[in-house]
Amino acid sequence: MIEELVAASDVSLGESGADLRQAAIWPGVWALLSTCGVPRPLIVDAGGGSGGFAVPIAAAGYPVIVVDPSPDALAALRLRAAERGLDHQITAVQGDLGDLGDLVGVGRADVLLCHSVLDVVDDPATALAQALRVLRPGGTLSLLVAGQGAAVLRRVLAGRIDEAFAVFTGELGRAPRPSRRFSVADAVALVRRAGGEVTDVHGARIFTDLVPGERLSDPRVVESLRRLELAAARHESYRDLAAHLHVLARRPARQPHIDDHE
Template identity: 55%
Template sequence: MVDRRRRSVRTVLVAEALRVALAGSGRTDPTAGLDIVDLGGGTGGFAVPLAAEGHRVTVVDPSPDALASLERRAADEGVSDLVRGVQGDATELAALTGEGKADALLCHGVLEVVDDPAQALQAMASVLRPGGVLSLLVSQRNAVVLARALAGHLTEAHAALYDPDGRWGPNDPMPRRFDEAGVCALLDDAGLFVHTIHGVRTFADLVPAAFVDSEPGATEALAELERAASQHPVFRAIAPQLHILATR
């Protein structure tokens, strides 16, 4: 239960910002639904709820097991006709989904693991129609520096601060992390215009789980605090993740 509550706080803010962006995506008939690509969307944590709102979602993921789970999840929610799973990755994106056809593209937790982030963003831009929305969620360097230092791993914190990929050492499971300036520069090079940046999980990872579980109203209060801090520059700078909304 605790993990579900904490996860809901982490994901609901991203979902809220995405919903606002989709509502203002420029389509003349908002009731018709949008064509959305979810790169690395796995089992459909975002895709299925979006389909339930009437959008057509193509999930591109390299894992056949994840796509099988996506199919079952979509069937359980009665949206199989609106969700399509395609096996592949960022390098094949344009060939799999077509160029200039997507109203929105989700890339959540994927840019950290692709071979070439700049090339991947170019591919994402190519499948978006003019005015299309990119929802990008990436891990941030500053947060892991702070986390390693607070855990007493000062050498690793120092390494993450200066490593080009924001890694704290050879055993770091994350291939790369970003800072705000660096990821915005990559988006600009891909021809994508950044209009909103949120910090995600600024407090959700710090507040004790026992408190969230036992204190009445704690989950709602934590969500409100996250909302308030998400665009505050100081707190955004130490958030574990950045949620960036950009348009082509």
């Protein structure tokens, strides 16, 4: 499936460390776009920044609204879109996660991307519940959160045992700015509390961050590592060690605790 994305969007995955770190995320995103049941779905990318996901998706022919609080990131996005001739496909809007309903419109989006946003909000469940309001009933969610297991493991390997324990217990990163990390159970519970129905969970960057950077200059190593990441992404024995957990979900046709207050 990831090969289909490469062909459709002219994105060469696996040629750099950054692309490799996203290799296990793209198949899930592409699956949402290709199976959402509408001919030309509207995608909202919350916290999409300079367009790491929005630009390839727009290049594949999908309209994308990027909502991000950073004016600098949005300026970079507009420049990238102009350079690729995608001005008509990408709309950049400044705002926060909680403002999505007002900025985009309730029930307007078919697919919502919420990548690496809930790690730094005060109340992830409430923020996600508000964000899900932009989805039409039956709309789908791609959620990316930081994995707790990988954060603990990396610190242990670096010899920072006390810090690893603080991450394990959730004490590290509570103040002054929250930096949350989630287990698979945490991530699933978060989506359910927000009113979403989880359809799939897999890991991203399970092994990539553990490989010395100089080894990634060898294309054969990169390709082997890409295949390993994709193979292990849904394997429960390895998923809990992922740097990121990728949760795919849908907004049910009926959500009383959200819709009844709209």
